[in-house]
Amino acid sequence: MKTITTVLLLLGGVRIAQGQPVFSHYKPFDVNNISTVARNDGLLHQKYNPATIAAGFEWPKGSGMYAIYASTPWLAAKVHGEVRVAAREWASTFNPGPMDAVTHQPADRSDSTFRVYRIERSDSASWDYQHWPSSLGAPVQSNGKPLLLGEQTLWCVYNCADSTEVMPFDSKPLGVEVQQTVFGYSSLGGLFTNLMIVRYVIINKSVSTLDSMYFGFWSDPDIGDPSDDRDGCDSTVSLWYCYNATDNDAEYGLHPPAVGYVTLQGPRVVSTEDSALFVGCRVPGYKNLPMTSFVLWPNDSWSNPRTAASVYSYFQASWWSLGRHITYGGIGTDPLARPTNFMYSGDPETGTGWLSTFSRHEFGGSGPFTMAPGDTQEVVMGVLVSRGTSNTGSVTKLRNETRALLETYSDSLYKLFASPPAYMPPREIPELYHLSQNYPNPFNPGTDIQFSLPIDGQATLTVYNMLGQRVAVLASGYYQAGSYTVRWEPRTAATGGYVYQLAAGSFVRNRRMLLLK
């Protein structure tokens, strides 16, 4: 495992310690063999604590072994010819929260509403389920209830819009909102137990057209000990991957796994004769872009991107370095000696083609596409781990499983996203304690009582008769901030007046109600 000490030695302090959002929030994704985290600004896997900064994609779950250090989405586009990028390594350049479609401004990033929400099968009582942020765009069923994708769904929203912020690479903000859904399966078995799916809904909420735009998925994979890793790609299945150079990794031991990143659904572009997958439908007149580039750089002063223009050139599968624009194939180590958008596309198991001699951090990109103001794009990535009977056998297994996954996806999986735009009214956290008048009142046989709590804490709702004797306890326990409704249907209580009392923190309030039999 990479420690902070070796990281700083390896990377010479390039790892950026900034970039943590004002309100930083994590939730675990751990529904299957993968155990990792998602943060509310788009950073995946990395356990971001300045004291214990560490790899965060444990596989298999509970093993203490890690296959990825960190991942994050990258975006790049031109606005009136000017290059803008949202790109940062080992951190995110996005801020938690949505953008306002009218003012084009980002929401207050310190608002704790913009957390990571997580729902699971059979947990409709959870706080996250009850407060599912459908008004922000979280996916819902046609009845307005939260839409569970797979068997565990994590959702958050973030943006690249704050013009007061100094962006990495001196870029101006793109003016996009990104809604992120992470989900996975446990019961489907097979490759699905080693798969995490990330769906990005990207909305141009700026006033400008974003043209020549690219989506990228950046990652620093580490198969256990990172010093003996190799990278490669298979553009025929929109896959790039990391594997171990030898059949024995210092941490994984014999037959180490390979980890891959597959573009399950790329951005859609106009294509008259085709149809594209988009929010659960097939849209005629478009096609989904595959992975269009894979780039890997060794993390040295020669190859590291330094400007927005150099980052942009990575998306186009070329490097901007020392003032030279170099297309792949111009690099001396390329035995194919011809331009290609895909570095290291050889076959590790047969040892044929162009094979990498190192691994650090890299990304796969898709583009170009255009986003007019108000346009939405949807990109779906799969992060998949495969373990074969040898280090390179793991790559072959990964490529085969990716092929099967792509078929399943285009056959049926994408339909999961089909959810009519039905929205629940937003459930807001109340500002004050409140105990409502019961309804109906007078009542027979039952009545509803609503109360609100502005902060988490103990709360008790008790019913007394007019002699001050306790008749019923309708609520008692630790409650999260929010509004609750409880029902009282007394079977044996007599006609007459009753007092109900809410006690929470220092708040105590009594109200009267009347039972008529």
Ligand SMILES: [Ca+2]
């Ligand atoms: Ca390794």
Ligand SMILES: [Ca+2]
């Ligand atoms: Ca690495």
